[in-house]
Amino acid sequence: MARKDARNKHDFTNIIGLFSVVTLLTFQGALSQQVKVEPEVMSYPSQAVNLRCAFADAGGIQLTQVSWIYEPKEGERLNIAVFHPKFGASYPTSPLKGRVRFTTEPPSLSNPSIQISDVKMTDEGKYICEYATYPSGNEQGVTSLIMLAKPRNSASGVTVIASTVAAGAKPVVVARCESADGRPAAQITWVTAVNGNATSASTAGADNTVTVSSQYMLVPTAADNGKDISCLVSHRTQAKPESFLMKLAIEYPPQVTIVGYDDNWYMGRTNVALTCQATANPIPTTITWKTMTGQMPDTVQVKENVLTVLKVDEQANTTFVCEVKNRLGTGKDQVTVMVREPSVVPSNAGVVAGAVIGSLLALLLVAALIAVLVTRSRRQQQGYRGNPNHSSYDIKSRIFGGGKKGSKNGTGAGAGGNGVGGNNSPIYVYKEGSAHDGLTDKANHHVPLHLGGRGEGGVATAQDILLSGELDEAERRKFDQLEDDEESYDHFGRGVPILQLRPPHDQDGIMGGYLDDDMESQRDGSVISRTAVYV
Known part of the structure; x- marks a missing residue:
């Protein structure tokens, strides 16, 4: 039980102590706001740098002394400058002795700024301006001195030989980049289209500087030769990254291709050529043409990488070989020529x-x-x-006559003048015992015979009219053609009476049937009696 109480008392004491530390740090932070300093100052080696310090508002606080303390990144704190209103300025022994001084002479507690001349890279660190006050105690402000050193940047490519084995090939260094003696350390990046990886390393240099090295590695191939690769160096002392553009240098034996053969070398063809194209690194030293048979045809001329056949014959029916050499090896290609018969023009x-x-x-x-x-x-x-007016070419005009020309000889006939050659004209017949001698106009009593009229009393029946409506367009054109050509037929019927024979003692209805059977249609559209006698 006693042991438990002791342990609880110990935990409570730890909590109180931790609270006290936090409270003290918070109070000191609040007080430190009264000491005004620059949080960061940068400088190059061999320059002079000023570190400023001031107490913002003393008020009821009594300032008794001010001190500058140097705190390197590695090592103990060192007093480098002290000022007391009664005893004056003092510069204790330190690596900065002889290079540090107060900026005002004599110094004052209100402005105890200092200057460090001929700064070195080792002077980098924290510089604390600390006031001794009453009754508040010590108050301070911290300034970080950052030493800058502009690095020396460089880059270079590495010449390598292309890998010949695809499986198991190891990456090699093809380019290097370096940023030497810089402060702080530089950053190096690579920009390229080839597939590789970069590695970087940093080493400490003289006078607290840093050297950064990077190298780019890949499995080299002939296709990578001549491709671009860039090294970018970024540093605090540079306004923008410094870029180094390089070309990859991959060495490989010649790769050869023969071009120019079109598979149409026929007998008698002239001036055909083969060109030997080769890529290599280093540049090829020799180019050689030969044949598989060992003997070059007489009609062949060779000039550098071009082989020309002046005239194709049977000797050109062979295999041509081109060999290219450089320091790393030999490459070759061949083409077999098939000489054909000349094509027929x-x-x-x-x-x-x-x-x-x-x-x-x-x-x-x-x-x-x-x-x-x-x-x-x-x-x-x-x-x-x-028929200029087809709309008026109705059934009535077709039955009773619709000739365009006036009646000739006062008979009322339409086309044909005398009743011959007009389909729409009345038909004249010779009737014995008629009240009027000579020709009689049957159209005055009967429907025209070519329409099959048999109505009683010379009146057309409804059936006759309907039948006449069945005439198609072709018949109309025939009738119109007859009207246009009536003048050519006028001389045939003009002044010639028509005598039609008929049996004696004509009874009613017999004449109509007789005429129907007697009339015959002609190709020109006219109707002519089989028994009529034209005189």
């Missing part, structure tokens, strides 16, 4: 004949097209002349 006469035949066919086609168009146009024009 088409005759000019055949070409001309084909052109003539094609032209004739084109002309015939155009002529046929023109003929069709002209024929159609004529037919349309004839149809318009035969």
